[in-house]
Every structure is written in structure tokens, then in C-alpha cells.
Amino acid sequence: MRKKSFEEDPDEEFLELYGEYVSLKEIGISTALSVAGAFVLYFSAPYIAEILKTGSLVSALKITLGAVGASIGFLISIPFTRVKRKIVVE
Amino acid sequence: MLDLYLLLQATILSIVSALIYIVIGILPGTDETATMAPIALALLFAGVDPLLVLAWFISAIVAFKITDAIPVALAGIPGGVMAVPQVPDAMIAKEHGYADTLLRKGNSAAFIAAIITLIFTLIVAWLLLPLGSWLNTEDKIFGVGVRRWFWILFVGVVILALTSRNKALALMTIPVFALLIQGLRGVYGRPVTVSLFLGVTVGPIIYEIFYALNKDLRRGIVRKGFKEVRLARVGRISVNPLKNLSREELVHTSIWSLITSVLATVMSPVGLTILIGDLLRESKKNRLEGAILAYTTREGIKLGTYIGGTLIPLIVIGAPTGPMSAGPAYPFFQKIDLIGREPFKYILEKYSYLDISLILIYSALISLAITYPLIVKYSREITLYVFRKISADSLYGLFIAIALILAYYDAGLPGIFGMILVALISGALARQGVSLGVLFMTIVGAPTIVSLLKLL
Numbered sequence: 001m002r003k004k005s006f007e008e009d010p011d012e013e014f015l016e017l018y019g020e021y022v023s024l025k026e027i028g029i030s031t032a033l034s035v036a037g038a039f040v041l042y043f044s045a046p047y048i049a050e051i052l053k054t055g056s057l058v059s060a061l062k063i064t065l066g067a068v069g070a071s072i073g074f075l076i077s078i079p080f081t082r083v084k085r086k087i088v089v090e
Numbered sequence: 091m092l093d094l095y096l097l098l099q100a101t102i103l104s105i106v107s108a109l110i111y112i113v114i115g116i117l118p119g120t121d122e123t124a125t126m127a128p129i130a131l132a133l134l135f136a137g138v139d140p141l142l143v144l145a146w147f148i149s150a151i152v153a154f155k156i157t158d159a160i161p162v163a164l165a166g167i168p169g170g171v172m173a174v175p176q177v178p179d180a181m182i183a184k185e186h187g188y189a190d191t192l193l194r195k196g197n198s199a200a201f202i203a204a205i206i207t208l209i210f211t212l213i214v215a216w217l218l219l220p221l222g223s224w225l226n227t228e229d230k231i232f233g234v235g236v237r238r239w240f241w242i243l244f245v246g247v248v249i250l251a252l253t254s255r256n257k258a259l260a261l262m263t264i265p266v267f268a269l270l271i272q273g274l275r276g277v278y279g280r281p282v283t284v285s286l287f288l289g290v291t292v293g294p295i296i297y298e299i300f301y302a303l304n305k306d307l308r309r310g311i312v313r314k315g316f317k318e319v320r321l322a323r324v325g326r327i328s329v330n331p332l333k334n335l336s337r338e339e340l341v342h343t344s345i346w347s348l349i350t351s352v353l354a355t356v357m358s359p360v361g362l363t364i365l366i367g368d369l370l371r372e373s374k375k376n377r378l379e380g381a382i383l384a385y386t387t388r389e390g391i392k393l394g395t396y397i398g399g400t401l402i403p404l405i406v407i408g409a410p411t412g413p414m415s416a417g418p419a420y421p422f423f424q425k426i427d428l429i430g431r432e433p434f435k436y437i438l439e440k441y442s443y444l445d446i447s448l449i450l451i452y453s454a455l456i457s458l459a460i461t462y463p464l465i466v467k468y469s470r471e472i473t474l475y476v477f478r479k480i481s482a483d484s485l486y487g488l489f490i491a492i493a494l495i496l497a498y499y500d501a502g503l504p505g506i507f508g509m510i511l512v513a514l515i516s517g518a519l520a521r522q523g524v525s526l527g528v529l530f531m532t533i534v535g536a537p538t539i540v541s542l543l544k545l546l
Contacts, residue, residue: 020482030487
């Protein structure tokens with residue numbers, strides 16, 4: 001697991017995307033986790049619909065569960081990515 | 091018909107929506123379409139009553155558009171695309187130590203604009219309702235069926251192209267991008283829309299990531315160490331919004347939020363926020379006074395354009411005629427199998443106009459009741475927490491995952507590659523100065539544009 005923002009290496013290089021500093025490796029990790037979460041729950045939708053006895057809702061469940069899975073992946077990815085902001089409180 | 095159960099559901103959904111979008115609003119760089127459309131779509135697919143989803147959506151607009159300006163006021167970092175025009179105003183005010191003044195005035199302007207534009211928009215939409223069937227009438231132009239609202243959309247997209255940084259390229263993009271979209275739909279064999287929208291939304295991020303994969307190209311965006319973010323101090327803020335605004339600020343906020351709420355039917359909310367704000371800033375000789383007036387009025391315009399840009403096309407026209415309705419609010423215009431029609435039709439057919447108005451005003455008030463006092467008291471603490479805990483990397487990963495899953499749902503593996511194609515082209519065009527609104531609106535108008543092109 002990567003260390004959080006308090007461990008800054010002033011020489012470490014990041015990329016500036018839309019005013020935020022990011023690392024391609026960490027974007028890769030977070031994308032992989034969110035995509036994995038999304039697709040695992042997406043493909044589980046028919047089984048979950050069967051358990052819930054809501055077969056007619058499979059299509060709807062796919063999107064809803066996919067979004068939930070992506071969000072779970074996002075939450076899991078938070079400890080694996082560093083916040084690259086050095087906050088100075090005025 | 092409104093009943094207690096529906097009201098209870100609307101209350102819960104509005105509260106949850108406000109709490110979620112307070113955080114999303116403060117998160118830097120969150121795009122409105124990527125964060126609002128997928129959740130609304132998921133709720134609609136899950137079988138939630140479309141009126142309740144609309145209540146959720148209105149609550150989200152209020153919370154999101156109030157909070158996305160907080161990191162701007164405190165740190166000069168926009169919390170959403172709509173807050174970007176406020177950054178130069180905030181930097182001037184911060185130089186003079188007026189960050190808390192901005193926060194106070196911004197919150198108050200948003201509070202007032204949310205209430206007056208919602209009521210105004212509902213009245214205007216009701217007055218314009220008889221126009222709906224006329225606008226949806228199909229005319230034959232050399233054998234091609236063209237609905238009359240298409241011309242509103244067409245005028246809107248041309249205006250938007252002409253206000254883009256690269257006007258010629260933006261104008262040329264309209265037929266070219268329409269052909270690309272119809273080509274993809276032909277390959278998919280179905281009129282896919284949502285994943286194409288998300289392709290445009292995540293386009294700039296995906297394009298920049300691919301761009302950065304090349305060592306030579308990425309040199310210009312390499313930075314060393316962490317980004318320093320200076321967070322300004324906040325003093326006491328009055329809870330009474332009228333006390334926080336001068337007479338001039340109140341007048342400008344009210345008038346411009348109302349005018350732009352109607353203009354957003356076909357025009358870009360970001361474009362209007364830039365245009366009116368810049369005009370007001372330049373009207374003042376004193377740089378600081380101009381910046382504060384522009385910032386405050388822009389806050390009102392953000393709320394006005396989002397509310398009007400959603401409700402007028404939804405209630406009156408029944409088609410997404412502007413960047414707001416063709417972007418974040420698009421799920422309300424997409425056919426949902428569970429209800430057998432588009433959500434906007436379901437809402438208008440099942441509920442009376444009074445019921446719709448009451449639910450929407452109710453959800454906006456709930457959102458304001460949560461967001462406004464929370465921001466007045468804890469804006470700095472919430473911003474600090476979000477800035478310290480959530481990385482941009484995780485957030486971008488989430489956007490990309492949501493776009494991919496919707497693309498797969500729309501058209502399987504070809505849908506994913508089609509979405510990436512749209513994203514790369516959108517990212518490249520955005521970098522060359524084409525407003526993303528032009529692309530959103532072209533997606534909606536593409537079938538008619540291509541049919542008309544074939545005539546020539």
C-alpha cells in the first residue's frame with residue numbers, strides 16, 4: 001500500500017492534468033480497480049436478479065450494479081493512490 | 091397524484107442526493123455530465139419513479155452548484171467545470187484577502203438564484219406548454235422528416251460554435267462529428283446515445299492520458315513534488331443571504347440568473363457564465379469590485395442555467411435542445427424499457443403540473459436546507475477533508491470505469507472502442523478550442539443533420 005500525502009519526495013515527477021497532479025501508474029491502478037468492480041457486479045446482475053426473484057430487472061440491475069461496483073472500486077483505490085496536494089492553511 | 095409515500099421518498103432521495111453532491115461538488119475537477127447523468131440513469135433503470143429521479147436531480151444541481159465554488163473561493167481550484175470561469179475572479183479577491191467575502195456572497199447568490207429561477211422556470215415552462223406540440227410537429231423537407239425543435243437545437247449549436255475559442259473548427263465539427271456518430275450507430279445497429287455522451291465527457295481526460303504516455307509530448311506537463319494548495323481563512327458568515335449581498339449584487343444576480351435560465355434552453359451554461367460575468371467585471375473600474383460582482387453573479391447564473399436548461403426542454407419541448415439537457419439531464423430524454431417511454435413523458439402524463447412543481451420546489455428547498463447552513467458553518471473543514479483524503483487519480487479512474495461500463499451496456503465490445511474513439515476525438519477537439527457543448531448537441535441532432543447532408 002502506498003504512503004499518504006505527508007511523505008513527499010520533492011524530486012518525484014508527476015503530470016498535471018486539469019490542475020491536479022497525477023501519476024500514470026496510480027491512475028492505472030485506480031482505473032483497474034474501478035473497472036474490475038464495475039464489471040464484476042455487472043456480470044453478477046443475472047445471478048443477483050435470480051436470488052432477488054426480479055428476473056425482469058436484469059437489464060436495469062446491470063447498470064445500477066455496474067455503477068455501484070465502480071464506486072466500490074473507487075473506494076478501494078483511495079488507499080492505493082496518494083493525494084498529491086500539499087495543503088498550506090493560511 | 092401526490093401522496094405521503096411519494097413525499098417521503100422525495101424527502102429521502104433529496105437528502106441523500108444533497109449529501110452526495112456536496113462532496114462531489116467540492117472534489118476538484120468533477121465533470122457534471124460524468125457525475126450526474128450515470129446516477130440518474132441508474133436510478134431510472136432501477137425502477138425509481140422518474141418524478142423522484144427528477145427531484146433527486148434538482149437537489150443534486152442545488153448542492154453541486156453551490157459547493158463547486160467553495161474550493162474556488164478558498165484555494166482557486168474549481169470543484170466542477172461550471173466553476174472554472176470563477177477562478178480568475180477568486181484569484182483577484184484572494185490577493186486582497188477577500189476569500190471569505192467571496193464564500194459569503196457566492197453562497198447567498200446561489201441560495202437566492204436557486205429559489206427564484208426554479209419558480210420562474212416553472213412559470214415560464216407552464217406558459218410555453220402550448221408550444222410543445224407545435225415544436226414536436228414533423229415537417230417534410232425534400233422527403234426528410236425534421237421536427238421543428240431541431241431548428242432550435244441547430245441555432246443553439248451554431249451559436250455555441252461561434253462562441254468557441256476556435257470558431258471555424260467548431261463549425262466544421264458539426265457535420266463531421268454528426269457523420270462519426272451516425273457511423274458508429276450504424277455499426278452498433280441501434281441508436282446509442284448515453285455512452286457517446288460519456289465519451290465526450292471523459293474525452294479530455296482520456297486524451298491527456300494517452301498524450302502523456304509519450305515521453306517527448308508529456309514534457310510540458312511534468313511537475314516535481316506535490317501541488318501546493320493554499321487554503322484561505324474564513325471569518326463569520328451571516329446565515330441571512332440578503333445580508334451578505336449589496337443591492338447591486340442582488341439585482342444583477344436576480345436578473346441574470348432569470349434571463350440565463352431561459353437562454354440555457356439552447357445555449358451553453360459555461361458560455362453564459364463566462365460571457366455575462368466577464369461583461370460585469372469589465373464594467374467596473376476597480377478590479378476588486380469587478381471581480382467580486384462577477385463572481386457573485388456567475389454563482390447565480392450557474393444555478394439559473396442548470397435549472398432552466400433542464401426544465402424548459404423537459405417540460406415544453408420534450409427534446410434535449412441545449413448542452414444541459416443534452417448532457418447531464420439526458421437520461422430524462424432516453425427511453426427506459428421498464429416504463430416503456432422516456433421519463434419526461436412519464437412525468438408529464440402521470441402527474442399534474444402543480445404536483446411536479448411542488449415536488450421540485452420541495453426537493454430544492456430540502457437541498458438548500460442541508461447545503462446552505464452546512465457550507466456557511468463548515469465549508470473550510472469539508473474542503474480540507476476532501477482535499478486531504480481523495481486523490482485525483484482515484485477520481486479519474488472512477489470516471490473512466492463508469493464510461494466503460496455504460497459503453498459495454500450500450501453496444502458490447504464495439505461500444506467500448508467506439509466510446510474511446512469518441513473520447514479521443516473529443517479530447518483533441520477540446521484541446522484545439524472547440525466547446526464540448528457543440529459535441530453534445532451534435533450527438534442529439536446527428537440523425538437529422540446526416541439526413542439533411544445526404545440531400546445536398
